[in-house]
Amino acid sequence: MEKKYANYDLDNLDVQILSILMENASIPYTEIAKKLIVSGGTIHVRMKKMEELGIIRGSHLMINPQKVGYDITAFLGIYLEKGSQYSDAVDQLKEIKEVVELHYCTGQYSAFAKIVCRDTAHLRKVLNEDIQALKGIQRTETIISLEESIKRQITL
Amino acid sequence: MEKKYANYDLDNLDVQILSILMENASIPYTEIAKKLIVSGGTIHVRMKKMEELGIIRGSHLMINPQKVGYDITAFLGIYLEKGSQYSDAVDQLKEIKEVVELHYCTGQYSAFAKIVCRDTAHLRKVLNEDIQALKGIQRTETIISLEESIKRQITL
DNA sequence: GTTGAAAAGTGCTGCGA
DNA sequence: TCGCAGCACTTTTCAAC
DSSP states (O other): OOOSSTTTTOOHHHHHHHHHHHHOTTSOHHHHHHHHTSOHHHHHHHHHHHHHTTOEEEEEEEEOGGGGTOOEEEEEEEEESSGGGHHHHHHHHHTOTTEEEEEEESSSOSEEEEEEESSHHHHHHIIIIIITTSTTEEEEEEEEEEEEEEEOOOOO | OOOSSTTTTOOHHHHHHHHHHHHOTTSOHHHHHHHHTSOHHHHHHHHHHHHHTTOEEEEEEEEOGGGGTOOEEEEEEEEESSGGGHHHHHHHHHTOTTEEEEEEESSSOSEEEEEEESSHHHHHHIIIIIITTSTTEEEEEEEEEEEEEEEOOOOO
């Protein structure tokens, strides 16, 4: 068993397949097979195995948010009144669709969120009306992203 | 021209197609066509248009980082010695593969990064050896994510 | 712009090694 | 466990509306 990659015995081939598909999920299996010099069926078997193991979450179409009118990305450091209220906060924040990421974390903030909005007016509305209104949230600190310079997945 | 969505005249159909594919990029065009009650050809034409407009960045396979041994996500507030050194910092940080996002931003930090590591030892190595060694970086503040509770794309 | 169907290519499955 | 080959399905194209 090769144990280089985590709790699962992913071998080199598995990792190479993932690496290719993580960059471009629409590349056909047959082409991956050619690149890695195995048969198409093998790719299929490996992918199925990795799906069953829960390694693969699914595939997403990446869109350019700015081109569909979502121009502003912001990060939000959240101070909760009590740390124990985190799970309540999660449930409430899930209802706000502008919240695209939420982390429970160490450091000065109890929670840390990433939000995407159409414009400054929209951001202000989300911050003032939606998020500040949630119970259990003491205050927040906003960091606005002026430019997203890097955006990629981990490389295995 | 419907101008509800950005600088481009995306109509309702375009937005519905994107909404479906953003959640699951592997759903076949023919099935989308059935759902939206148009022909497969139409979906194809719309997708091509949106690709040419740069609205669609591509499709990615989402993997579960924890299952391949990347257990730690952290955010890094970066203080640069001078704000003007940002583009230098971008170039240097691009070389560090653990950095998956980098934003130029307002607020106390000059830049803000998201990094993904295997374990605490790996994180310490990236912070101490890779990032602190970069020139132009004064100091950093690390926020470690203990749990990622929300992870999704914007809904149109 | 949309349709529907035909042609080309891809994904899936079972059998054999 | 892997690879090959045939069948089903999807994507892509195109003439016609």
